[in-house]
Amino acid sequence: MPRAVKIAVVLGTRPEIIKLASVIRELGDQAEVVNTGQHYDADMSGVFLKQLGIPEPKCNLGIGGKTRGAQIARGLEVMETHFRASSPAAVIVQGDTNSTLAGALAANALGIQLVHVEAGLRSYDRAMPEEHNRVLVDHLSDFLAAGTSGNLTNLVREGIDASSVEVTGNTVVEAVHAALPDEASRHQALADLHLTPNRFVLATIHRPENTDDPDQLAATLTELAQLGIPVVFPVHPRTRAAIERHGLEALLEKFVTTKPLDYQSFLGLAAHAAVIVSDSGGVQEEVTVLKRPLVVVRRSTERPESLEHFASIVPPGPKVGEAARAAIEDGRLLDVLATIPSPFGDGRASQRIAERIRALVA
Numbered sequence: 001m002p003r004a005v006k007i008a009v010v011l012g013t014r015p016e017i018i019k020l021a022s023v024i025r026e027l028g029d030q031a032e033v034v035n036t037g038q039h040y041d042a043d044m045s046g047v048f049l050k051q052l053g054i055p056e057p058k059c060n061l062g063i064g065g066k067t068r069g070a071q072i073a074r075g076l077e078v079m080e081t082h083f084r085a086s087s088p089a090a091v092i093v094q095g096d097t098n099s100t101l102a103g104a105l106a107a108n109a110l111g112i113q114l115v116h117v118e119a120g121l122r123s124y125d126r127a128m129p130e131e132h133n134r135v136l137v138d139h140l141s142d143f144l145a146a147g148t149s150g151n152l153t154n155l156v157r158e159g160i161d162a163s164s165v166e167v168t169g170n171t172v173v174e175a176v177h178a179a180l181p182d183e184a185s186r187h188q189a190l191a192d193l194h195l196t197p198n199r200f201v202l203a204t205i206h207r208p209e210n211t212d213d214p215d216q217l218a219a220t221l222t223e224l225a226q227l228g229i230p231v232v233f234p235v236h237p238r239t240r241a242a243i244e245r246h247g248l249e250a251l252l253e254k255f256v257t258t259k260p261l262d263y264q265s266f267l268g269l270a271a272h273a274a275v276i277v278s279d280s281g282g283v284q285e286e287v288t289v290l291k292r293p294l295v296v297v298r299r300s301t302e303r304p305e306s307l308e309h310f311a312s313i314v315p316p317g318p319k320v321g322e323a324a325r326a327a328i329e330d331g332r333l334l335d336v337l338a339t340i341p342s343p344f345g346d347g348r349a350s351q352r353i354a355e356r357i358r359a360l361v362a
C-alpha cells in the first residue's frame with residue numbers, strides 16, 4: 001500500500017484546539033499536528049489537547065507570551081523549516097490568531113496547499129488584529145472552508161474565486177456535540193458549585209478592547225456584579241493580568257471566579273446559564289447549539305448570524321447589565337431559542353473538510 005500523504009494541522013490557542021479536534025479525527029493517521037504554543041498554560045492548552053484526544057505534536061514552537069510581531073515571525077521561521085523537512089501535502093490553519101497567520105505564511109513560502117478552516121468571517125473592524133489575520137489568511141488559501149453562506153458572500157465580494165470555497169458549516173457544532181457532558185453529570189457539576197439551572201450567569205472576557213482600559217474593564221465587572229444572581233467567571237490569563245495591573249481585584253469578590261475551565265466543564269455550565277456574557281468568538285457560535293442567550297460585549301462582531309436570535313451586542317458599561325437583565329427576566333426566551341436551528345451547520349463540517357482536502361492532495 002502506498003504511504004498516505006501527510007497533512008499538517010497548525011494549532012496553538014484554545015479555540016484552535018477545540019475547532020480542529022474533529023478535523024484531526026477525520027484525517028486519522030494523515031494528520032500531523034504542529035503546536036505553536038501560543039497558549040501554554042496547562043489550563044489553556046494541555047487540558048484541551050488531552051481532553052480532545054489530539055495526537056502528540058510533530059513540532060512544538062513555544063511562541064507563547066511574545067509580542068504579535070515576534071509570534072508571527074518566530075512561528076513563520078520555525079514552521080518553514082519544519083515543513084521543508086516534513087513536506088506535508090497541505091497545511092491546515094483555523095480561525096484568525098497569530099498562529100493562524102504564521103502557519104499560512106509558512107505554507108505560502110514553500111508553495112504548499114493551504115486550507116483555511118473558518119474562512120470568510122469579517123468584522124470590518126480594523127482595530128482588531130484578528131481582522132487583519134483572517135483577511136490575509138483567506139487571500140493566501142487554496143481551499144477555504146466557510147461556516148455560513150454569509151462567510152462565502154464576504155469572500156466572493158473580495159474577489160476570491162467561489163470555486164475554492166465550500167460552505168461546510170463550522171466545526172464548532174460537532175465540537176459541542178462531542179464534548180457536552182450528559183445531563184446527570186451537568187447537574188452534578190452545578191450542584192458542586194451550589195448553582196441552580198437557569199439562575200446563574202456565565203461570563204468570559206479576554207479581548208484587549210475590554211481588558212486594556214481600566215475604566216472599561218471596571219465598568220463591565222461592576223455591571224456583572226450587580227445582576228443579583230451568581231456570576232461564574234472563568235478568568236483568561238490576559239484578563240487576570242489586566243485585573244492585577246489595574247488593581248481591580250476587589251471587584252472579583254462578587255463572582256464565583258475560576259481558572260479557565262476545561263471544555264466539558266465550560267459547556268456543561270453554558271448549557272444551563274440563564275444568560276452568558278462574553279466577548280469570545282467561539283461562544284457566539286456555541287450558544288446557538290446550546291440554545292442559550294448571549295450578551296456579546298464588543299463594539300463589532302464577525303459573527304452576525306448569532307445576532308439574529310441568540311445574541312445582542314453591547315459596548316462595555318451599563319448596557320451590559322441592561323441586556324443581561326432583560327435576558328434573565330424574559331420568561332419565554334429559553335423556550336423560543338430551543339426551537340431555532342444553529343446557523344453554523346449540521347455537525348458534519350469536519351467530514352466535508354476532510355473529504356475536500358483528500359481531493360485537493362490526491
Ligand code: UD1
Nearest residue numbers: 013014015038039040041044065097098099129130237238
Ligand atoms: C489569542 C488570540 C485571540 C483569541 C484568543 C483565544 C491573537 C492575536 N489573539 O488572544 O484571537 O481569541 O487567543 O483565547 O492571536 N497567556 C498566559 N498563558 C497562556 C496564554 C496566554 O499567561 O496560556 C498570556 C500571554 O503571556 C499574554 C496574554 O496572556 O500576555 C495574551 O496571550 P496571547 O496569546 O497573546 O493572546 P490572547 O489574548 O490569548
Ligand code: UDP
Nearest residue numbers: 015018234260261262263266280281282283
Ligand atoms: N472555553 C473553555 N473554557 C473557558 C472559557 C472558554 O473551554 O473557561 C472555550 C469556549 O467554549 C470556546 C473557546 O474556549 O469554545 C473560546 O475561546 P476564547 O474565548 O478564548 O477564544 P475566541 O473564540 O474568542 O477566539
